[in-house]
Amino acid sequence: MVIVMNNKITLMDAEGNKYKAEILFTHFDYFYSKNYIIYLIDDDLLASSYEKVDNKFIINNDLTTGEYDMLDKEIEQRLGGAYA
């Protein structure tokens, strides 16, 4: 199987700084009622919640410890599923 992906995106902070990121996956968590995006920037695994405003996606890095724990667990589960 060959899959060519184009999941490189540009993120821009409030001061206009831009960052190249690569989306790994998105996740909706029913408990927190939020959408999350998991992505890589320079080999660092990062996560944010996101929402859509005026057809633009805004991400928010301000996550609670519970949200980080939940997302770490989600990554672990997905890695298990992807290679099971």
Next chain:
Amino acid sequence: MLNLYGGVENNQRYIYNNKGTNEVVSVNLKEEDIIKILNLLKRKDIKKIKLTDEYIYLSYDDMNVTLTEDFFEISDKYDIYVNDLRGKVKKYVEDEALKKIKNKNTKINRNKNKKGQKMLVASSLITSLLLTSLGLSLKEAVKKTQLEDDDKTPVLSDVTSDLLEDDVKILNDLVNNANNKEVKTEELGNQEEVKPKEEIIEEPVKEDIMEADYNFDYEFLDLTKTGKLEETKEYLGDYIKHYATRWGLPVNLVMAQVTQERPSVVEGRIKNPCQITEEIFINHTFKMPVYDEAGFTGTYDTFTVTKASLGTYEGNIMTGIAYLRECVDSSKSLITGLYLYNQGEPSLWAACGYFGLNLSDYKGDNMTKEACELIKNYNIAAHGNNYGDYYYLANVFQYLETSNRGAADLSYYLGSEKIDININNTLNHEVGISRG
């Protein structure tokens, strides 16, 4: 090798069959063909996926498909089919992306995750495909998102990028809105807590209660005395009794459902009583388990829906009940199945895929309320507020014949198991046309 090309024109999805090799000869397919192809796309194993900013190419054993980016946007009557395809593509893409962190540290780098910072995503095919294919109603998400403290609010500086000026404005507006929302939240927090209105629920009469496997409390009006239910019995009752009983479903619930579904009697006829969508069901073959007093007989009724059969009361009722039977079987729940009849049989499956949940966790009569809420949230997020009837259960139950205390005892078969369900009307009987 079949070469298909899909796109959007005038807010309608289309699929062309490109038969030419050297020259393009496009044939606009009929609606039923499009539905068949969309079903085919989601079911077959995809050999190859290629994504660009404008197109997605899918390669199968015997066909190649090119779909434009906007084909995946939520827009028209094919959404329910496209959602499944989108979920399949998304899983492929995400599984491949996750390989990048295989054998690496798989914990989120919390220190580098800049706390309190908002950023904006420049959209492309894959971002819109991934981001929009998940998520509860974004309004819900916004409502529950914790807002930033004032001292964490980023100060926006002038940005000269011609491409991103508008984006910065949106981000700026968002931050300002967030601050405004926080003020309102604090103001509300200073007010006295408003106590919820006490609900008046009738105490159940012990001798009336069937020892059911599952009990459900719902609020619904009682419209059984308006004449519509009696009319249903008069015109369609015999067919409903026969096929509901034969295929293991509760007669009184199906009677109520058809009463809710059917249009008025016009010139002595009820047109399409089960509101069957012809293009979906014509040529569909049902295989229905047959039950009698002793339970499952081990035999099946098989029939294929035709345009002619849908035009008869019997054929229409057969199709409606058979579809309800399929919905019940797929959700392993009588009431969830009833809701799926209105929201679309694949909705529970699609909702779980959409929200990243385990489908098996939402099957069964014990999960009815959670499953129906999930289906509703999914269809609102995916299709908007006008998709189907989100109050379908209450609208069906209002024609359900109940006891004096407002309860209905329903029995149905799931496989070879008989299940008893008790529906309790918790609405104060003074409301609506009560038979109290």
